[in-house]
Amino acid sequence: MxxxxxxxxxxxxxxxxxxxxxxxxxxxxxxxxxxxxxxxxxxxxxxxxxxxxxxxxxxxxxxxxxxxxxxxxxxxxxxxxxxxxxxxxxxxxxxxxxxxxxxxxxxxxxxxxxxxxxxxxxxxxxxxxxxxxxxxxxxxxxxxxxxxxxxxxxxxxxxxxxxxxxxxxxxxxxxxxxxxxxxxxxxxxxxDDTTVGVIADKTLCDNGEEICFLENAPSLNLEADQSKLYIRMRGRKIYEYALKNVPDAIKATIEKANLDISDISKILIHQANAKMDYAMIGRLFKLYGQKEYDHAISPMTIQELGNSSVATVPTLFDLIKKGKLEGQQFTPGSHIIFTSVGAGMNINCVVYKFPEGKI
Known part of the structure; x- marks a missing residue:
């Protein structure tokens, strides 16, 4: 296969x-x-x-x-x-x-x-x-x-x-x-090389009470047109949900790949809020008994590009791959993670291994 x-x-x-x-x-x-x-x-x-x-x-x-x-x-x-x-x-x-x-x-x-x-x-x-x-x-x-x-x-x-x-x-x-x-x-x-590329993935869908954490809703100003719908985000609920569930999902995917956190060189995480991302990655390392981590493992673009939803992870990947993100690069043969959380609520994670040689 x-x-x-x-x-x-x-x-x-x-x-x-x-x-x-x-x-x-x-x-x-x-x-x-x-x-x-x-x-x-x-x-x-x-x-x-x-x-x-x-x-x-x-x-x-x-x-x-x-x-x-x-x-x-x-x-x-x-x-x-x-x-x-x-x-x-x-x-x-x-x-x-x-x-x-x-x-x-x-x-x-x-x-x-x-x-x-x-x-x-x-x-x-x-x-x-x-x-x-x-x-x-x-x-x-x-x-x-x-x-x-x-x-x-x-x-x-x-x-x-x-x-x-x-x-x-x-x-x-x-x-x-x-x-x-x-x-x-x-x-x-x-x-045909089964040792490289996408080597493990995991998707979780929590669509009960979480369904309203991110949704379309009328304007917060009741005097504005209430017939139009806009993106509505319940930030505190999302933060609590993400911190509780995303680190566990990432760890489970790493284990599915028969790897340890020490084998991961980069974590490309969807960026909606820097504080939330730092907390999720920090919680992940605590699951492995590590209180501190090198922030370079989780590159950020949110400070300059904001949250472009589905575009954040592939844009981040492309910028690093092409040497356009200062101080960041991928290493041939290394493992990286793609992961995200968002409306649904849905969580997913991929462990990816670069081939040896040119990336």
Whole structure:
């Protein structure tokens, strides 16, 4: 049974840099629909202290999710050195699909179908598939690609994560400062070397009371239009859930790969909140009896790029792979982890081993 290796990667980071000052004229309401009386500058400052998000990126008004995914995919295909006609499946992870400038999500046709068309692939048996799985969507897309390859259904798969969250945020919700836009993509291919590539994975879905931790909801300002829906995040609930469940899921996946935490060189974790990420990785190391850990094992981009949902992990991977993240690199033959938690609530984790030689 073949394994799955990444042979190319790409990302698209929008050019519009949004500083904290962008929100200085905002009026914020809390989760109880009450006006927050604190000065906006104080709210922004506290937000940065907690999340470490100083800047984020927004797409251009004329762009759409599929445009971002298209640019990332072209880069990944070129990096892989393949003909686009070799692609058997396109898996596109998203939460809101093709959102227009009025914030209306659109899934018809699917994003993967739109991307297929923009790439100009002529093969009719190149299958397009949208992965709607919350922020863990790209990691789950990688898991699905590995499943398809192991089942003999595909040899080459394009896995994309793209989101335009700036178009689905409530103007009166301070959490809007978390969200950003972007896209990341990888090309994966079957290999007969079963010692490399995706060597273990795990997915957990808690869809009981957790279902409302991240959802669509009307504006927090009851005097605003209540017919439109926006992304709503119950931060404290998500923090508690993630801290309790994600470290255990990562450890279980490492054990499934018959490895120890000492065998892992990098942990690429979805970044929604720096404080939460530090806490999750710290808890993971405590499960192995280690009170401290080298923060270099878990590279961060959230400070400059914000939370672009499904795009955070593949973008992070691409930046490190291409030497664009200072002080970070992958080592041939090393093990890394892809992991995420998000709407559902869903958690997933992949242990990936690089082949020896060129990455």
């Amino acid at each position: 073949p394994n799955t290796v990444i042979i190319g990667s790409g990302s698209y980071i929008p050019e519009n840099v949004i500083e904290g000052s962008h929100f200085k004229d905002s009026i914020f309401y809390d989760d109880n629909n009450q006006l927050i009386e604190k000065p906006t500058e104080e709210i922004i400052e506290k937000f940065v202290d907690i999340t470490e998000i100083k800047r984020r990126r927004y797409l251009n008004p004329e762009d759409f999710n599929s445009d971002l995914g298209h640019r990332a995919s072209l880069e990944a295909i070129a990096d892989a050195g393949i003909d686009k006609e070799e692609i058997d499946y396109i898996i596109y992870a998203t939460n809101f699909g093709e959102v227009d400038t009025d914030g209306v999500p659109n899934f018809m046709p699917s994003l993967s179908a739109k991307l297929n068309g923009k790439l100009g692939i002529k093969r009719r048996d190149c299958v397009n598939y949208d992965m709607i799985f919350g922020c863990p969507g790209w990691v789950e897309g990688l898991i699905l690609a590995d499943t398809l390859i192991k089942a003999g259904k595909a040899k080459t798969v394009l896995v994309v994560g793209g989101e335009t969250l700036s178009r689905v945020t409530d103007a009166f919700d301070r959490n809007k400062m978390i969200f950003a836009d972007g896209a990341g993509a990888v090309v994966v291919r079957a290999t």
